Amino acid sequence: MTAPFIPNGAASDVPFVLRVVVQSRLAGSPVDLAHEAEALSSKVNGAIAIDPSKTGLHELCPACHTEVPLEDITQATCPSGHSWARCSVTSFILSTSMVRTCIGCSRKALLPVSQSSAADTNWLPPAARSWIVKELLEAVQRCLFCGNSFVGIV
Ligand SMILES: [Zn+2]
Ligand SMILES: [Zn+2]
Structure with a gap:
């Protein structure tokens, strides 16, 4: 660097x-x-x-809006026990239907903005609306964990 x-x-x-x-x-x-x-x-x-x-490190639970600390990169569990998958590329909590799923390991990731059907990027978590995150989502074509391709389920 x-x-x-x-x-x-x-x-x-x-x-x-x-x-x-x-x-x-x-x-x-x-x-x-x-x-x-x-x-x-x-x-x-x-x-x-x-x-x-x-900083957006502590996201809010999509169900009860309490803070969920970033302690595990695969899963998020709020103090009330709501459990969410995290994006396998960015680790953001997945509470949108704009996701793709790995055909190998079933991990989910946010869709690249170019592949979403939405008119804007408001479906991205607020802390994810920066060019770094968008470029990263565009760049990742295969699962970072197992190398398989993704399918979108909408
Ligand atoms: Zn909750
Ligand atoms: Zn995978």
Whole structure:
């Protein structure tokens, strides 16, 4: 990583960067990945003033609207016990029908914006409406876990 990773005025992109950092530090993550996350985290913190309320790391349970911390990248469970699958590409809670499913392992992921039938991107979680997330969803053509292709079920 030689070029500055965070361009000026990229505040709307920070939430997803922080998300990657948190994910990379969860238990079970490879040590070198955790170190990369550490370095990325200090770069972001040094470059941009971060408003913790806007990081989007704690999503709201789609059913009862209590906060669900990011503790597991495959599943989200709120304090009341509602359980949700997370997007296998971005880890956002899946509460939309705009999803695709891996034919190999059945993990689900958000649809690329170009493949959604919606007129806007309001179906994406608020913290996912940055170009990084959109580009990532477009770029991922196969399941990151098993390499199979996705099918959309609508
Ligand atoms: Zn809930
Ligand atoms: Zn898969």
